[in-house]
Amino acid sequence: MNEQLYSSGLLENAVNEFSKLPGIGKKTALRLALHLLKQEVAAVRQFGEAVIQLRNEAMYCKQCMNLSDSEICEICSNPRRDHSMICVVESIRDVMSVENTMQYHGVYHVLGGMISPMDGVGPSDLTIEELENRVRAGNISEIILALSATMEGDTTNFYIYRKLKDLPVKISTLARGVSIGDELEYADQVTLGRSIVNRQPFENIFNRNG
Amino acid sequence: MNEQLYSSGLLENAVNEFSKLPGIGKKTALRLALHLLKQEVAAVRQFGEAVIQLRNEAMYCKQCMNLSDSEICEICSNPRRDHSMICVVESIRDVMSVENTMQYHGVYHVLGGMISPMDGVGPSDLTIEELENRVRAGNISEIILALSATMEGDTTNFYIYRKLKDLPVKISTLARGVSIGDELEYADQVTLGRSIVNRQPFENIFNRNG
Numbered sequence: 001m002n003e004q005l006y007s008s009g010l011l012e013n014a015v016n017e018f019s020k021l022p023g024i025g026k027k028t029a030l031r032l033a034l035h036l037l038k039q040e041v042a043a044v045r046q047f048g049e050a051v052i053q054l055r056n057e058a059m060y061c062k063q064c065m066n067l068s069d070s071e072i073c074e075i076c077s078n079p080r081r082d083h084s085m086i087c088v089v090e091s092i093r094d095v096m097s098v099e100n101t102m103q104y105h106g107v108y109h110v111l112g113g114m115i116s117p118m119d120g121v122g123p124s125d126l127t128i129e130e131l132e133n134r135v136r137a138g139n140i141s142e143i144i145l146a147l148s149a150t151m152e153g154d155t156t157n158f159y160i161y162r163k164l165k166d167l168p169v170k171i172s173t174l175a176r177g178v179s180i181g182d183e184l185e186y187a188d189q190v191t192l193g194r195s196i197v198n199r200q201p202f203e204n205i206f207n208r209n210g
Numbered sequence: 211m212n213e214q215l216y217s218s219g220l221l222e223n224a225v226n227e228f229s230k231l232p233g234i235g236k237k238t239a240l241r242l243a244l245h246l247l248k249q250e251v252a253a254v255r256q257f258g259e260a261v262i263q264l265r266n267e268a269m270y271c272k273q274c275m276n277l278s279d280s281e282i283c284e285i286c287s288n289p290r291r292d293h294s295m296i297c298v299v300e301s302i303r304d305v306m307s308v309e310n311t312m313q314y315h316g317v318y319h320v321l322g323g324m325i326s327p328m329d330g331v332g333p334s335d336l337t338i339e340e341l342e343n344r345v346r347a348g349n350i351s352e353i354i355l356a357l358s359a360t361m362e363g364d365t366t367n368f369y370i371y372r373k374l375k376d377l378p379v380k381i382s383t384l385a386r387g388v389s390i391g392d393e394l395e396y397a398d399q400v401t402l403g404r405s406i407v408n409r410q411p412f413e414n415i416f417n418r419n420g
Binding site: 006007008009010011013014016017018020021022023024028030031032033034035036037039041043044045046047048049050051052053054055056057058061066067068069073074075091092093095096 | 216217218219220221223224226227228230231232233234238240241242243244245246247249251253254255256257258259260261262263264265266267268271276277278279283284285302303305306
């Protein structure tokens with residue numbers, strides 16, 4: 001599509017704004033803008049204000065750096081969570097992924113990225129010092145490193161491990177292995193190799209599902 | 211994905227608003243909201259306000275019903291356009307499609323839909339009466355019916371034709387035929403049949419391209 005001719009500057013403006021969003025091109029942006037034109041004035045105002053309010057008012061939890069509506073997030077201020085266990089994740093999104101499993105009841109620490117010299121991200125750009133301070137403050141029994149199984153994830157894992165290994169805290173990482181539902185012939189060699197080396201007693205799996 | 215757990219009510223609210231848009235599910239909505247969180251406050255405000263402003267301030271041209279920033283749109287108020295020729299289209303979007311061809315220099319009439327008894331849309335729901343009034347007011351030499359080549363388009367074309375056929379105006383419709391770039395073996399029978407019946411002298415095409 002060449003340069004689009006708009007009959008309305010307001011429409012052009014809204015389309016340009018929509019098309020700044022990731023994964024939204026000019027055609028989709030136009031579709032969204034024309035959709036909103038057909039909605040109630042109040043509904044469109046609600047949409048626009050929700051977005052502005054999110055950016056203006058959302059803050060990051062002072063303890064775990066997760067997105068929050070208050071200084072301490074709902075997870076950190078929940079007395080029913082296990083505060084001696086910290087799950088270290090890259091982003092807010094990963095907190096959601098772990099929460100959705102319903103298998104974790106500790107608290108979190110959001111790093112805000114992963115060490116990646118190629119992208120100019122070093123340890124000081126992340127919240128690793130804050131993590132160390134939390135562990136040094138005591139009452140932490142286990143750190144679970146829940147980072148992606150990529151080069152950056154492994155580098156970050158290793159850096160954090162070296163920082164914390166002399167402190168009285170157990171450090172674990174996510175189990176790597178064949179995904180549930182995966183056919184063995186399509187699993188990559190490294191994953192399959194690791195899952196053989198780290199094989200588990202059959203009863204473990206049996207007990208967990210029972 | 212099951213019911214998502216959000217650490218922030220503001221985030222949940224923004225995600226819900228985004229996911230009301232057509233073609234945007236919860237996952238995309240979350241991606242968009244997290245993207246906006248990383249943008250400048252001013253940029254997010256600009257986005258939200260552009261959308262609200264579009265809905266609040268955009269109006270429809272009193273003459274052609276096209277979207278406009280003022281009572282009479284830029285096309286209708288442009289003295290260099292041919293005001294004796296009206297191209298009848300279904301929607302604002304079709305005005306853009308025709309404008310993008312750069313082949314039309316007349317004015318438009320936006321119907322606001324097509325006759326579709328199945329969807330409960332009758333002639334009185336469209337701006338057909340306004341079109342008739344424009345033609346009756348005089349100074350119109352040609353009406354080009356540029357509606358989709360569907361059942362609804364044909365019905366609407368025929369209805370408008372019957373309304374206007376006794377008035378002193380030439381009525382034409384878009385040429386139907388094999389799309390440029392289409393391979394003949396994949397063209398449907400009806401289109402191919404019509405394009406044989408309405409075949410054109412070779413010089414016409416030669417002259418147009420020259």
